[in-house]
Amino acid sequence: MCKKHYIPIISDLLNLCKRKDEDGKGAIYFAVGLLISLILINDIRAIFFGTLVFAVGDSLATIIGIKGKIRVKYFGKTIEGFLAFFISSSLILFPFYGIYGIFVSLLAAFFEFISKKIKIDDNLYLPLIVSFILSICPYKLQFFHILTFCSIL
Numbered sequence: 008m009c010k011k012h013y014i015p016i017i018s019d020l021l022n023l024c025k026r027k028d029e030d031g032k033g034a035i036y037f038a039v040g041l042l043i044s045l046i047l048i049n050d051i052r053a054i055f056f057g058t059l060v061f062a063v064g065d066s067l068a069t070i071i072g073i074k075g076k077i078r079v080k081y082f083g084k085t086i087e088g089f090l091a092f093f094i095s096s097s098l099i100l101f102p103f104y105g106i107y108g109i110f111v112s113l114l115a116a117f118f119e120f121i122s123k124k125i126k127i128d129d130n131l132y133l134p135l136i137v138s139f140i141l142s143i144c145p146y147k148l149q150f151f152h153i154l155t156f157c158s159i160l
Contacts, residue, residue, distance in 0.1 A: 036130035037061075044135045050142040057138030060099055060115055064092040065133070068119055083123045092116040096137075104144060111140050 044054050072088020079086065093116035100108025115137045122129035 033128065033130045036128040037134065040131040040134045043131075044138045047135070048138050048142050050138075053141035053144070054134075054138045056100060056103065056141055057134050057136075060096040060112070060137050061130075061134040063099060064096040064112075064115065065119060065129070067095045068092040068116075079120075081124075082121055084120050089116050089120045092119050100141075104141065107144055111137060111144075114140065 041054075041058060044057060048054055068084075068088040068091050071091040072085040075085025075087035077086040078084070093112050096112035096115055097109050100112055102108075104111065115133065118125075118133055118136060119129055122133075125132075
């Protein structure tokens with residue numbers, strides 16, 4: 008993408024964000040997905056946690072999944088990557104959303120796991136899906152969940 012045209016700042020950022028075999032499209036899709044979330048969802052906390060879950064979960068799923076041993080060929084992903092996404096996002100969401108956060112983490116990990124079968128880049132739709140599900144949470148951020156989480160530790 009940055010090979011044909013140089014756009015100051017944007018081209019530099021894309022070159023920093025891209026992997027060896029990619030051209031930085033993931034960063035653009037992520038920015039567009041975040042922008043769509045900001046336009047469509049009225050709950051800034053849900054958008055924050057949706058973005059955080061995606062950023063941490065997707066990164067860990069990639070790092071751990073690359074070295075994973077149990078590969079599901081149909082989806083082109085590893086169970087270890089799925090678990091890395093699920094566990095990391097659960098740790099982020101449980102203190103604030105309780106058991107609902109674990110349910111959302113499972114859904115998000117599943118959508119990331121099947122992302123190669125969906126013809127839309129997961130950087131575009133995953134932050135939006137997680138933010139939307141969190142925004143319709145039956146019980147919003149509650150301090151009780153933080154206290155419960157801290158008492159477990």
